[in-house]
Amino acid sequence: xxxxxxxxxxxxxxxxxxxxxxxxxxxxxxxxxxxxxxxxxxxxxxxxxxxxxxxxxxxxxxxxxxxxxxxxxxxxxxxxxxxxxxxxxxxxxxxxxxxxxxxxxxxxxxxxxxxxx
Amino acid sequence: xxxxxxxxxxxxxxxxxxxxxxxxxxxxxxxxxxxxxxxxxxxxxxxxxxxxxxxxxxxxxxxxxxxxxxxxxxxxxxxxxxxxxxxxxxxxxxxxxxxxxxxxxxxxxx
Numbered sequence: 001x002x003x004x005x006x007x008x009x010x011x012x013x014x015x016x017x018x019x020x021x022x023x024x025x026x027x028x029x030x031x032x033x034x035x036x037x038x039x040x041x042x043x044x045x046x047x048x049x050x051x052x053x054x055x056x057x058x059x060x061x062x063x064x065x066x067x068x069x070x071x072x073x074x075x076x077x078x079x080x081x082x083x084x085x086x087x088x089x090x091x092x093x094x095x096x097x098x099x100x101x102x103x104x105x106x107x108x109x110x111x112x113x114x115x116x117x
Numbered sequence: 118x119x120x121x122x123x124x125x126x127x128x129x130x131x132x133x134x135x136x137x138x139x140x141x142x143x144x145x146x147x148x149x150x151x152x153x154x155x156x157x158x159x160x161x162x163x164x165x166x167x168x169x170x171x172x173x174x175x176x177x178x179x180x181x182x183x184x185x186x187x188x189x190x191x192x193x194x195x196x197x198x199x200x201x202x203x204x205x206x207x208x209x210x211x212x213x214x215x216x217x218x219x220x221x222x223x224x225x226x227x
Binding site for chain 2: 002004006034036043044045046049091093095105106107108109110111113
């Protein structure tokens with residue numbers, strides 16, 4: 001149980017283009033989705049939290065107009081990096097909130113590695 | 118959420134038990150202790166969590182002290198594939214985000 005998929009697993013794009021990352025919870029429903037990013041040799045940093053059907057809440061320092069989050073259903077959320085620049089190159093990881101045996105648990109996708117040239 | 122303190126790194130011999138400590142001296146009564154691990158270039162993997170009782174599942178055991186100020190994650194028979202960064206996180210049980218610290222780099226050696 002608790003299988004999460006992300007697509008694509010890696011992407012290389014030119015500076016100025018937009019990239020969409022999909023995250024799916026395959027065998028459970030997630031009313032809440034967290035998006036993280038991780039730079040090399042650093043820990044995960046939370047970018048935003050979204051609840052199904054409502055606008056995302058962004059962490060301080062994360063531009064909401066640059067990182068567009070859509071959480072249209074209980075099994076699908078997307079993160080779009082708009083007008084990507086080299087400094088946006090990172091490992092992006094989604095984390096849906098699901099039910100485990102003793103309460104809610106965050107599960108994680110396998111991550112999407114973005115390289116902006 | 119309460120902060121946690123973990124050793125930067127640890128080594129463990131293959132086949133032996135790996136005991137990973139975590140201090141969370143400011144933990145509140147409604148905060149759970151969660152453990153995740155991240156193998157290189159992958160998303161974090163949920164291991165186990167608990168409130169005050171010891172917990173065990175197919176991956177590991179979680180021992181929480183009676184005063185809840187510290188805990189230990191135990192991998193009973195470590196293998197080379199258990200080499201990863203292990204994160205101990207405390208948070209309120211429902212709906213709140215997980216905030217990751219630096220974690221412990223566990224190296225399992227043959």
